[in-house]
Amino acid sequence: MRELYHLPLSPFCRKVRIALKEKGLRFALKTERVWERREAFLAMNPAGTVPVLVEADGAVLADSRAIVEYLEEIRPRPGFLGETSALRAETRRLVAWFDEKMYAEATRNILGEKVQKRYRGRTGPDSGTVRAGLANIRVHLDYIAWLVERRVWLAGDSFGLADMAAAAQLSCIDYLGDVPWSRHEGARDWYARVKSRPSFRSLLDDRLPGLPPASHYDDLDFRAEAAIRP
């Protein structure tokens, strides 16, 4: 059986989990505490990061974008990149946007301080860094709204890798209840569409020991609740 080494609140692992489910590919999840730098794991991926996908034949794949491109190649339907080279370039541009820019500006600042530090036994969150992340997230919610005013999904007419990358980032921040949904209706409506997909289900079932999710985290009708908040 295919195995995915992961961490529950890694947006990059979540992107791969959604992609595997959407492709209808079965896999087993293995939690990897990357900060322990386990030797057998480093032998598989010297970068020491998750996700790492191990195929049934023992082939090892690392890096979330390399893994998803691989999944597109071995199981082309449904396709997540788009039908033309121009569309695929647009999808990949947006994946880079969310994987790199949104992660660096928002997700890492919030998650790194509130979750990763905690699990690695370091000191408490730096409130300035968290505040920066919370301010930056608004830019990305606005960008998502801007895109879905012009397109059905983020990169075009079909649900695809750009949606998975963006939703994976947001879902981690949403676990902590830190997405200001009520002020970003366009992004919220798009996220509700992603959240209701069966491929998203297992992400909503994730629970971290000692860190329960925000109350609306796994609620598919979270829009009504979020709307009445200040």
Add this chain to the structure above:
Amino acid sequence: MRELYHLPLSPFCRKVRIALKEKGLRFALKTERVWERREAFLAMNPAGTVPVLVEADGAVLADSRAIVEYLEEIRPRPGFLGETSALRAETRRLVAWFDEKMYAEATRNILGEKVQKRYRGRTGPDSGTVRAGLANIRVHLDYIAWLVERRVWLAGDSFGLADMAAAAQLSCIDYLGDVPWSRHEGARDWYARVKSRPSFRSLLDDRLPGLPPASHYDDLDFRAEAAIRP
């Protein structure tokens, strides 16, 4: 004519320049001072980064990995990713290694302090950051040597995108004379092979105003010189 908006010492732009040349695709270079945040440029790429490729028909492509994947699609031969899905995944894993890990650990610390700060009119380089970059570069030189002990090129038997990504990072640091070649013969011999390719020529001709390159920068026989240094 195809246009590439770039900065001379951007490793990501250099990777795309090498790829375009290796594919035999003609293009004109346009320097974009990204820190000026020119409105017409931000309209092309809201991330505000280079490289940006504008096709003859006006199509705009941003993000270096999206651009190179696009080039692979519109001009498949010569191929830079590999013949099998497993090989392509390995190539993409290594591209992520050099684009993300080596850039964050080495290139950015050195180049960001010595060059980008200077051009953006900020204060002088932080010596601690530069020292960290110089220490970290050794890990990546060792990794390159480890790979070419086992393979002809970094990802396999053919020159490809992993080589371009790694050489693009190194060439920027080498412009400043900060690569400790004499202690890393394996990486040096591999780099000499990359450097002698015609696709690399225009990179070696780059000159930044007020910042001449290290003396061996455009020397294809730099190995002899580097070897007698301490």
